Amino acid sequence: MRTIDLDTSSVRELNAGLHGAGAAPEEWQVLHPHGKHALAVGLEAAHKVSIDGHAGYYCGGMNKEADITVKGQCGKGLGENIMSGTIRVEGNAAEAVGASGHGGLIVIEGDASSRCGISMKGVDIVVKGSVGHMSGFMAQAGNLVVCGDADDDLGDSIYEARIYVRGKTGALGADCVEKEMTPEHVTALNQILKRAGMACGAAAFRRYGSARKLYNFDIDNAENY
Amino acid sequence: MCGIVGLFLKNPELDNSLGHLLTPMLVEMTERGPDSAGFAVYGPQPPQARLKYTLSGADGACDWPSLAADLEQLLETEVEYFVRANHAVFILPAQEAQVREFIAARYPDLHITAIGSQLEIYKDTGLPAGVAARFGLDGMIGSHAIGHTRMATESGISGKHSHPFCSGRDFSLVHNGSLSNHNGVRDKLRHEGVTFDSDNDTEVAARYIAHRLGRGRSLNDALQDALMELDGFYTFAIGSADGFAVLRDSIAAKPAVLAETGDWVAMASEYRALAALPGIEQARIWEPKPATVYSWSHERMARAA
Numbered sequence: 100m101r102t103i104d105l106d107t108s109s110v111r112e113l114n115a116g117l118h119g120a121g122a123a124p125e126e127w128q129v130l131h132p133h134g135k136h137a138l139a140v141g142l143e144a145a146h147k148v149s150i151d152g153h154a155g156y157y158c159g160g161m162n163k164e165a166d167i168t169v170k171g172q173c174g175k176g177l178g179e180n181i182m183s184g185t186i187r188v189e190g191n192a193a194e195a196v197g198a199s200g201h202g203g204l205i206v207i208e209g210d211a212s213s214r215c216g217i218s219m220k221g222v223d224i225v226v227k228g229s230v231g232h233m234s235g236f237m238a239q240a241g242n243l244v245v246c247g248d249a250d251d252d253l254g255d256s257i258y259e260a261r262i263y264v265r266g267k268t269g270a271l272g273a274d275c276v277e278k279e280m281t282p283e284h285v286t287a288l289n290q291i292l293k294r295a296g297m298a299c300g301a302a303a304f305r306r307y308g309s310a311r312k313l314y315n316f317d318i319d320n321a322e323n324y
Numbered sequence: 325m326c327g328i329v330g331l332f333l334k335n336p337e338l339d340n341s342l343g344h345l346l347t348p349m350l351v352e353m354t355e356r357g358p359d360s361a362g363f364a365v366y367g368p369q370p371p372q373a374r375l376k377y378t379l380s381g382a383d384g385a386c387d388w389p390s391l392a393a394d395l396e397q398l399l400e401t402e403v404e405y406f407v408r409a410n411h412a413v414f415i416l417p418a419q420e421a422q423v424r425e426f427i428a429a430r431y432p433d434l435h436i437t438a439i440g441s442q443l444e445i446y447k448d449t450g451l452p453a454g455v456a457a458r459f460g461l462d463g464m465i466g467s468h469a470i471g472h473t474r475m476a477t478e479s480g481i482s483g484k485h486s487h488p489f490c491s492g493r494d495f496s497l498v499h500n501g502s503l504s505n506h507n508g509v510r511d512k513l514r515h516e517g518v519t520f521d522s523d524n525d526t527e528v529a530a531r532y533i534a535h536r537l538g539r540g541r542s543l544n545d546a547l548q549d550a551l552m553e554l555d556g557f558y559t560f561a562i563g564s565a566d567g568f569a570v571l572r573d574s575i576a577a578k579p580a581v582l583a584e585t586g587d588w589v590a591m592a593s594e595y596r597a598l599a600a601l602p603g604i605e606q607a608r609i610w611e612p613k614p615a616t617v618y619s620w621s622h623e624r625m626a627r628a629a
Contacts (some may be wrong), residue, residue: 136596191610193581213576250613
């Protein structure tokens with residue numbers, strides 16, 4: 100295991116070290132992050148990174164393959180544009196979790212703030228607690244799973260992402276509607292919950308998605324969305 | 325972009341460390357606002373119901389002893405004052421209108437940054453670390469404080485344009501964001517007799533809220549009024565004689581994080597500004613919701629105890 104202490108090393112040194120570590124998976128431990136920004140961004144190999152404390156903005160941004168755990172809270176833009184791999188936050192996350200994320204999995208064990216999953220394009224986001232207002236804003240693909248409650252304007256201007264909420268929802272956003280939970284959705288949701296390590300099953304969840312009134316949806320192109 | 329911070333001490337044993345705790349918070353927000361910085365500190369009250377008038381000579385040197393002599397003659401009483409860099413705090417009787425009129429007429433280069441029984445405001449251009457050091461923030465004592473680091477986007481860079489703004493006795497406000505209807509609101513307020521020190525948008529917010537308070541609205545109600553009247557992006561941190569409040573607009577795109585322990589409540593634009601506070605590891609940390617007033621006061625805490 101390699102340890103980097105941010106009391107004595109810079110964030111640039113941390114990221115350069117991670118980028119230069121090669122393709123063979125390694126374990127990294129980051130000490131004293133003190134809410135610094137852009138920790139462990141742009142990784143392209145299946146390293147396992149533990150951030151032992153609170154992270155600032157854009158932690159794990161553009162992640163490919165790596166498995167990042169934040170043992171604390173996280174600032175905005177966690178896992179922005181994530182491509183693959185897994186990011187787990189043991190505390191709460193600020194706004195815009197997984198913004199425009201293309202793939203991979205993000206798990207928030209606490210609450211996530213506003214605009215969780217904004218413009219997501221294929222990432223799966225699982226929040227054990229609740230999410231703030233305007234979550235799933237313009238979400239295009241992927242799954243946003245909220246085990247707690249979702250605040251107002253959920254799924255505003257949503258495209259083809261799927262949103263599952265176990266608790267209460269505030270007012271739904273423009274063009275977002277509740278949809279039927281078919282056996283296919285239950286199976287898919289159960290798989291995501293299992294991958295995220297959540298104890299609850301799919302049973303109590305409700306599904307939300309696009310009413311497709313705001314954009315030019317054509318059923319013949321459904322597979323391309 | 326700007327950075328804002330606030331610290332409200334619940335435990336009076338920490339009052340002696342207020343400036344010491346606020347300094348690293350302010351300095352940590354340098355990247356969000358490197359052109360100017362300022363802070364409002366709620367410190368000890370002067371005796372005999374006198375008020376503290378914080379005066380800034382930032383836009384021109386001031387001969388403080390001769391100002392003191394002039395004020396003694398005007399007010400027919402002995403005048404005490406102390407100097408911190410290019411600011412001075414005068415301890416004067418509460419004849420506010422008379423003092424304002426006199427300073428405007430005789431010392432037009434001076435700017436009154438704050439008036440209050442506890443409030444003192446220090447603000448100037450320069451990097452936050454330099455501004456904090458110049459005024460000796462590290463050694464300041466008090467019960468609560470708010471601070472600001474500025475990256476100007478809508479009006480000039482000067483001491484007068486810097487935050488915090490004081491728009492009423494012991495009332496101060498800092499702002500991250502920009503208001504889009506400040507010209508209209510300023511015009512309305514001017515028609516009602518409100519005067520302005522600058523063309524800054526935040527000053528409009530500060531004066532609007534103070535104007536509502538002057539109409540007998542509670543702080544909570546005045547902030548609800550602000551949500552209806554002020555258009556734009558904002559996170560405000562607000563100080564009053566006994567309290568501290570945080571408000572975000574209904575979109576809440578400007579950042580804010582709150583943290584609370586048994587000893588203090590703190591807010592900042594970013595968590596890293598809170599990272600050095602004692603006990604942060606055990607603090608409850610959360611992001612304030614949009615269009616929601618968060619406030620704390622010592623009086624309320626005493627009632628609850």
